[in-house]
Amino acid sequence: MGMVRKSVAGMLIVGAASVLATMEAGSASALALNPLPGGVEVDLSPGDTQWVHQTHFGLTMSRLPHPSAASFGQSLEAAANLSSQYPDGRVIFTVYGPLDQLNGTMLALQ
Numbered sequence: 001m002g003m004v005r006k007s008v009a010g011m012l013i014v015g016a017a018s019v020l021a022t023m024e025a026g027s028a029s030a031l032a033l034n035p036l037p038g039g040v041e042v043d044l045s046p047g048d049t050q051w052v053h054q055t056h057f058g059l060t061m062s063r064l065p066h067p068s069a070a071s072f073g074q075s076l077e078a079a080a081n082l083s084s085q086y087p088d089g090r091v092i093f094t095v096y097g098p099l100d101q102l103n104g105t106m107l108a109l110q
Contacts, residue, residue, distance in 0.1 A: 031043070031044060031045055031048050036094060036096070038096050038097065039094055039095050039096035039097065040094070040095055041092065041093070041094045042092065042093050042094070042095070043090065043092045044080075044090055044091045044092070045090060046083075046087070046088050046089055046090050048090075048091075049080050049083045049084055049089055049090050049091050050080075050084050052076060052077075052080035052084075052091065053080040053081055053083075053084035054084075056077060057076070057077075057080075058072075058073045058074065058075070058076035058077025058078070058079075058080060059073060059074075059077055060073070061073035061076060062074050062077070072095075075093075076091065076093070079091045079093070
């Protein structure tokens with residue numbers, strides 16, 4: 001049962017960015033999901049980055065019952081806070097590994 005919970009939480013983390021596209025009200029999303037060998041790169045548009053910042057979505061993600069959730073959510077929150085200070089600021093992150101042992105890198109870009 002623990003493996004199922006970890007996998008579900010992992011899928012939520014990887015799919016979090018796609019949720020942004022459907023939850024963001026009033027504008028078209030330019031979110032990009034790019035498959036990589038063993039993972040996925042998620043490129044949030046400036047609008048998606050602003051939404052993450054304004055709703056504190058990273059903090060919500062950090063509360064998921066997954067070993068990577070806390071660090072992922074806190075990193076997403078910090079990257080969105082920094083990037084949202086710029087008109088075209090965006091967040092790009094990559095996630096590698098099996099869903100129960102996610103790891104990756106996160107970049108905040110201007």
